[in-house]
Amino acid sequence: MSLKINSPLVSVDWLYNNLENENLTILDCTIPKVTNKSQNSTVKKQIKGAIFFDLKNIFSNKNSPLPNTVLSAKEFQEKAQELGIQKNAALVCYDDLGVYSSPRVWWMFQLMGFNNVAVLDGGLPAWKAKKHPIESPKNQQPKKGNFKVNYKPEKLIFTKDVLNSIEKKEVLIVDARSKGRFYGTEPEPRNDLKSGHIPNSVNLPFTEIQQNGKMKSKEVLEDIFKDYKNKKQIIFTCGSGITASILALGAEIAGVKNVAVYDGSWTEWGSTTNLPIAL
Known part of the structure; x- marks a missing residue:
């Protein structure tokens, strides 16, 4: 049965309990914090099965003079499909800082008319605190998805x-x-x-x-x-x-x-x- 998300925020326990659901897609939406000048040398880890959602380099308009400018609906659909996102996916967005950049990705999907998406409350720190499974990032070549945009200007x-x-x-x-x-x-x-x-x-x-x-x-x-x-x-x-x-x-x-x-x-x-x- 397709997984439906009924809240814009989900707990780490909810995610853990649904980790094996075939419709679940976990997006690592981490970006550096603009006000944090120190460099983080910690070895990167992610939630088991997560896909990196590159907010800065892929899902922002690189031709804009401004940072983080949202993509056009057509470009967003193409990039989401390239990432392997399906139109029947249940998306959970998280980041390494708790709740920082993941709401931006949640909002972008809302802008694109996709509502089966939530933010992981507490992000990776809360996930690790419960000792839920993590892994090193993998270079995956996902199968192209069929994600469709229904733009909400x-x-x-x-x-x-x-x-x-x-x-x-x-x-x-x-x-x-x-x-x-x-x-x-x-x-x-x-x-x-x-x-x-x-x-x-x-x-x-x-x-x-x-x-x-x-x-x-x-x-x-x-x-x-x-x-x-x-x-x-x-x-x-x-x-x-x-x-x-x-x-x-x-x-x-x-x-x-x-x-x-x-x-x-x-x-x-x-x-x-x-x-x-x-x-």
Whole structure:
């Protein structure tokens, strides 16, 4: 029987119990953390049977001057098929840092109209803590998949859309960066990027919806996002679209709809001339 995922977040025990399901595909979505300058020399390990989902080099538009720019629907479908992803797959996304880059991949599949996908709560650290099976990465040549895109353009927002939304009270722009970056009291990790935030946006650092590398409970997230439900649209932004997706995941768990991610985020806004900036 095909495996159906009924929540945007699954536990390591759920994954372990379904590890042998023929429809399960585990995606290692790890990327380096942009604010972490230290090099990790630990030997790479992955969850047993996982496939590396190369967010930086394959599933981002390399022709864009901005980091992490989402692929077109056609390109995403082709790359997902090349990775061996099937249209009847049950996808579980995880990363080595807990819950960091995996929500970006979860959100990308949502953007592409695929809903049988979840994030592994706690990621590889939580998996290893339970002593569930890990292995060294393998160079696999997967059989081509038949994954199909059903693109949902309302989930992706561009600079012009954000600019047009600044004065709209029915739209809420929410920034996932730290308070220091939001208010310009600490430098941006990317060189030559202005400090501050989008006017009329609010700050919800992604770390405030997490605890010990996991997402906070559904009840706590519902309380955090309770005032968001009366808005016509929620636009999540961050540095380059990664941690904005963590907020999108939290909102989904809390039952908040009409959510979109500003793909260029502060990297685009803070490097574009003639755009308003608040401190």
